[in-house]
Amino acid sequence: MSSAPVYKPFLQRADSFYDTFQRKSGNKEVTHYCPGCGHGELHKMMAEAIDDLDIRDRTVLISPVGCSVFAYYYFDVGNVQAAHGRAPAVGTGVQRSRPHSIVISYQGDGDLAAIGLNEILQAANRGEKMVVFFVNNAIYGMTGGQMAPTTLPGMRTTTTPLGRDPRLAGNPMRMCELVAQLEAPIFVARGSLASPKEMKRTRKLVRKAMEMQVEGKGFCFVEVLSACPTGWGMTPVDAQQWIEDKLTPHFPLEIFVDKTDQERLEYVTPESPPREKLHEVLGIEADTKTMPAANPDPAHANPRIKVAGFGGQGVLLLGLGLAQCGMMEGRKVAWLPSYGPEMRGGTAHCHVNISEDEIGSPLVSRPTVLVAMNQPSMEKFEGELVPGALLLLNDSMVPGQPSRDDVDVVRVRATEMAEDLGNVRAANMVMLGAFAGYTGALNLETCLASLDTLIKRTALIDLNRKAITAGFEAGRKARG
């Protein structure tokens, strides 16, 4: 940045404007704006600020949809053209990706206050580091002079041919006042291009908002009342007068928020960890123990298991334990929970596949094993079992008899056994052990080792080890 002020000849074009407008078709010397339009004035104020702050390289201008859709014809900065109303969201994406960027969201009244109302308010509320220049000319210019949210009551437009009727079409929206309600914006002000005096004041507002971006202070919003002689059907001179006489009384020229001197707690994007630490940071560093594979009874070599019970019985964790153990013994596994509204009904079940081969459907529709932690679960799912399947019942909670007589019924007093060990909640691990003990499909050592992954609270590991061991013994005994 140069330390001495740079004086330029009067009327020289700002450096932040292209010398000629090569992206434009037709005459590349003049802008596409109509005579008397306010966009050119505001563009000039912005370009001069960009020059003086020496931020041309860092600046990214988001062009909206509206007459200023072609702002990128003129500004010699990084340019991104956005969908209608979405410039603040696009600007958010740019700024969060390139935190050193100076982001300008340039929007008209239809773009900002109608279709893009949500995006502007939410970007303001997050306190995105960007400056929004909001050109309010009370009309849709580009599409041919339709009503805007800022159109005055009684004002004739192509979609309010009799004048805007507030009973039908509402009243003009005051955007500065809306944005000023939010905590995060640091500077919210309205200027006007009605006269040389107002232009001078507006230039200061533009400058201040831009300076705040250089300082990385936060979200700034500058509304500018601007003439649209074509849309209004007036001469440029009359249009300027109309800003003063008609627009300004509706849209007071004030500074609504100025927190630029206040300290602000700013969000700083965290540093990236070194590449070799990334797995650790993501919690995916490979710590899985491999265990010797069990030698199961052929009937249980590739079990398709359904585990079911009350919510709170640790049904999902039991299923996960089975899958974890299978994986540790080098088998293919898949675990699928019941999810969504089912989860809120107080019952839970999950599907577990352990297999030598690639697993087809993770959905266990014809189980070879049903672990039922309570009576309703047995009743609900026993019908699905294949003939000869294992029905492993928590005897403490299943007083009734199964209706199937072609399955292998094994009862384990899991809840009582867990209670004897000190916590009924370990009943699920009793059943895990019982499954392993009865079927031989998993080794006891694997079940115990899986606890390091399954149980987050280390204080509970000892209890669960005892539960698995007790279940394993019960399963073995049942096998005989």
Added chain:
Amino acid sequence: MSSSLKRPPLLIKGNEAIIKGAILAGCKTFFGYPITPASEIAEAAARDFPAAGGTFIQAESETASINMVYGAASAGVRTMTASSGPGISLMQEGVSYLAGSELPAVIVSIVRGGPGLGNIGPEQSDYNQIVRIGGHGNYRNPVLAPATGQEMCDLTIRAFEIADRYRTPVYLMADGFTGQMMEPVSFPDPVPPLPEKEWAVRADAESRENLISSIFLEHDQLEEHNRKLQRKYKEIAANEVMVDDFLVEDATILVVGYGIMSRVLRSAVRAAREDGLKVGLVRPISLWPFPSDHLEALAEKIDRIITFELSNGQMVEDVRLSVHDSVPVHFYGRMGGNVPSAEECLEVIRRYAAEGGK
């Protein structure tokens, strides 16, 4: 998949594997809005992106999400969002802009039941709006359909590679089951540091001349832009087809299904083989480009094709277009969140097998 080095696997949910994979692929920003059954992706992103030096923003809507993605992609970083059917519908405007402005991004859809609010069960009814394009204009976008936890990671990484290589939005399309399911996943090493994208608006002197835009006012200009896009799509169609075959060599009946459906079919095909039926499975992994040539070639050797989908029959149209009228193409679909069992599929296969040869 090629990107997996041999590491011991980790049991992890598919939805989380997407986020781990994305970060390992160098994705820097995630913008999303909650929706079941995709919310866990945003939740994993909220935890993992900042930890990995990236940014997570919960957007105000899917419309905002996709436009934040548009901004981040413009700025030249790898970026993504995730949603489900209704949210994807809202994003379609933005996807059209991404395609028009030739911006790379990854969009995940964990498809749910529709239309309207529908339900949160697994369906494949977003096929038309994702594979056949839901936005305006002359564009296409690659769509990858994972069927396993490992693929949730690997195809996310692949999606970023395709997106950058061709400057295009890429979808990863899965369903609630594949998202919720836990399977062993071996995570690869992080990608090497990515080069800066020359065309991006990076807020520096070198990229100041760059413009991201989809406006071409002159008719001839826009036509030329569209022709360029079509050339790109042709290149993608030639290079990026992914398909997985199971027991097709001697098959007389082909079943076709993708994602979770293909896994049910795998079980059904095994059972059919035990019955002595010569059934093979074709699983499209890339839904666009669709493996049309592959199916067309296979069709010469078979009697019939049965397409299975969790929808009213959307992919089946692409199957029919692929094989023309050379063989009968049947359809079996379930909707509303119902996933047919392998036994149910086997019954369907048996029924059509009984109709005999051509």
